[in-house]
Amino acid sequence: MLPRALLRLSSRLEGDRVVPRYLGERDHPWLCALLDEYARAEGEKRSDLAARLREPLTSPAPRSKLRVAIHLLESLETRVTSAVPPADARWHVFRAAASMTSAPRTDVLAHVASELDVPVVALEAALVADLGSERRVPSLPATLSPASLALAANRALASSLLRRSASVRLTASGDPRRLLVQARRLGLICAVEQPALRRASGDDRGNAPSRVALDITGPLALTRHADAYGKALVSLLACVATCDGFELTAWCTLTRGRPWFRFVIRPGDPLAVDEFRAPLPSEPADPLARAKHRFAADFETAASNWTVIREPSAADAVGVLELSDLELVHRGDATRRWRLDLCGFWTAEHVAQELARRDAANLRHSIVYLDDRRRCNDAPVPDDPRILRYKSKPDPVAVLALIGE
Amino acid sequence: MASRSSEGRLALAAFHRSRKMLGFTRAKRDAVGALLARHRDARILVFTADNDAACAIAVERLVMPITCDIPRAERDRVLDAFRRGELRALVSSRVLNEGIDVPDADVAIIVAGAGGAREHVQRIGRLLRPAPGKHAVVYELVTASTTEARRTSQKRRSLAAPRTAPA
Numbered sequence: 001m002l003p004r005a006l007l008r009l010s011s012r013l014e015g016d017r018v019v020p021r022y023l024g025e026r027d028h029p030w031l032c033a034l035l036d037e038y039a040r041a042e043g044e045k046r047s048d049l050a051a052r053l054r055e056p057l058t059s060p061a062p063r064s065k066l067r068v069a070i071h072l073l074e075s076l077e078t079r080v081t082s083a084v085p086p087a088d089a090r091w092h093v094f095r096a097a098a099s100m101t102s103a104p105r106t107d108v109l110a111h112v113a114s115e116l117d118v119p120v121v122a123l124e125a126a127l128v129a130d131l132g133s134e135r136r137v138p139s140l141p142a143t144l145s146p147a148s149l150a151l152a153a154n155r156a157l158a159s160s161l162l163r164r165s166a167s168v169r170l171t172a173s174g175d176p177r178r179l180l181v182q183a184r185r186l187g188l189i190c191a192v193e194q195p196a197l198r199r200a201s202g203d204d205r206g207n208a209p210s211r212v213a214l215d216i217t218g219p220l221a222l223t224r225h226a227d228a229y230g231k232a233l234v235s236l237l238a239c240v241a242t243c244d245g246f247e248l249t250a251w252c253t254l255t256r257g258r259p260w261f262r263f264v265i266r267p268g269d270p271l272a273v274d275e276f277r278a279p280l281p282s283e284p285a286d287p288l289a290r291a292k293h294r295f296a297a298d299f300e301t302a303a304s305n306w307t308v309i310r311e312p313s314a315a316d317a318v319g320v321l322e323l324s325d326l327e328l329v330h331r332g333d334a335t336r337r338w339r340l341d342l343c344g345f346w347t348a349e350h351v352a353q354e355l356a357r358r359d360a361a362n363l364r365h366s367i368v369y370l371d372d373r374r375r376c377n378d379a380p381v382p383d384d385p386r387i388l389r390y391k392s393k394p395d396p397v398a399v400l401a402l403i404g405e
Numbered sequence: 406m407a408s409r410s411s412e413g414r415l416a417l418a419a420f421h422r423s424r425k426m427l428g429f430t431r432a433k434r435d436a437v438g439a440l441l442a443r444h445r446d447a448r449i450l451v452f453t454a455d456n457d458a459a460c461a462i463a464v465e466r467l468v469m470p471i472t473c474d475i476p477r478a479e480r481d482r483v484l485d486a487f488r489r490g491e492l493r494a495l496v497s498s499r500v501l502n503e504g505i506d507v508p509d510a511d512v513a514i515i516v517a518g519a520g521g522a523r524e525h526v527q528r529i530g531r532l533l534r535p536a537p538g539k540h541a542v543v544y545e546l547v548t549a550s551t552t553e554a555r556r557t558s559q560k561r562r563s564l565a566a567p568r569t570a571p572a
Contacts, residue, residue, distance in 0.1 A: 054418040056411040056415060058416045091479075094468065098493040101446065101493070128470065131470070192493065287435060
């Protein structure tokens with residue numbers, strides 16, 4: 001994520017809108033010069049390169065864009081390779097130097113090197129190998145080009161703004177089924193709204209809708225897990241390209257707390273959304289998907305009278321589409337059906353709203369199973385028998401008790 | 406404003422280079438070595454203008470560096486070792502200035518300082534904690550006939566000026 005000050009410098013305000021200064025083709029000449037500078041500095045101290053980069057490049061670069069590009073290049077992984085872990089080398093060498101006060105430097109190093117069984121040169125190199133200014137400039141990935149660096153910078157700008165949002169509205173048309181599934185898999189706190197026209201016709205009940213609007217809670221609205229949640233939110237962008245059209249509006253802030261600005265992403269933005277990947281390839285969806293499959297298997301083992309539908313159809317709950325993770329159906333009596341949600345990230349307010357919507361839509365046979373490790377604020381959880389909570393994994397016995405078996 | 410034009414950026418870069426050179430000259434390198442040798446039985450804090458100089462002293466003179474890149478656990482272990490006398494000297498650019506409970510030292514060597522009078526007072530204050538029979542020594546290394554000499558004398562004048570108590 002880009003630092004707040006850099007994000008401010010790299011955006012302009014148009015009324016209540018914040019518009020990032022995206023990089024484009026006209027930036028390629030100076031990006032090329034910057035990459036050349038990095039390639040020349042490979043293996044040198046980072047501080048030496050930083051000093052050189054204070055001077056103008058061979059091709060003039062806009063200050064804010066240059067800083068974003070440098071920030072990205074600096075965040076490239078640098079693995080410290082040394083014969084001894086630098087912290088161990090420091091601990092042994094400097095303590096030995098303190099105890100051998102009259103011994104020359106070479107004797108101290110030779111003594112410690114023989115103790116650690118490493119060459120003196122390697123020991124000396126390890127002493128400050130991991131310290132910022134002494135770190136070496138890594139070799140750049142072979143695939144890195146001015147165009148790919150510009151794209152990475154644009155995505156960094158967009159994802160940094162998204163991660164500083166309090167609420168997001170994402171409208172998508174076409175076949176947004178994958179988008180909805182992914183939002184659930186990522187555990188995002190959201191409500192899915194159907195457009196009025198389709199809802200009035202009543203023809204998409206139980207089918208994938210052709211147009212939806214997702215109201216998603218933003219990371220800044222949460223007091224816990226905001227960082228992990230922000231990464232999950234950014235990775236949802238990977239799915240919007242599967243829809244025919246979309247528009248994402250995030251309310252975000254560039255200063256502490258306020259004022260709030262609108263940040264909009266549309267298909268034409270230079271983000272190559274169809275290949276978008278989160279900056280950090282963490283997969284927060286995986287634990288949730290695993291929990292769901294494990295619970296379904298455990299439940300079927302524990303309750304032979306019940307069957308589990310793993311991808312239940314959507315239900316309309318007063319204009320809001322209710323998607324459940326599982327549906328439990330009694331084998332002998334198909335009218336005994338329960339919808340089960342294994343929530344990802346959650347807040348007490350969101351759970352209360354979900355249950356209220358289901359009550360209004362007469363979807364009373366619903367169970368909300370909450371993972372205590374993903375609680376995103378401290379508000380008291382509503383006292384409702386349909387709410388179950390787990391610490392390590394959902395328990396089929398608790399669900400059976402709730403549904404009266 | 407200067408960084409908005411190529412000429413300004415060149416001038417700024419040159420300014421930074423000159424400050425860096427002045428902060429750790431060959432003469433200062435030698436002087437640090439001589440002072441560390443002179444006080445080989447004392448507990449010494451060495452202050453530099455930047456991390457590069459701190460790392461250079463660490464490697465050349467085998468003095469433990471404390472920079473912002475040193476993880477907290479290692480820093481705590483190092484400060485404990487300094488307290489117990491297992492380490493005799495520490496070198497740092499700014500980390501030791503404030504916010505860290507640094508054990509008493511007997512000698513301070515100020516190789517260079519990027520800050521003003523406040524930073525200077527904080528650095529010296531690390532040594533002047535009252536203790537019975539304590540005798541602390543502060544060395545400030547200044548390159549003659551440079552802007553550094555002028556800044557140092559200005560700093561001293563401002564520290565020596567009488568302060569009026571708030572009404």
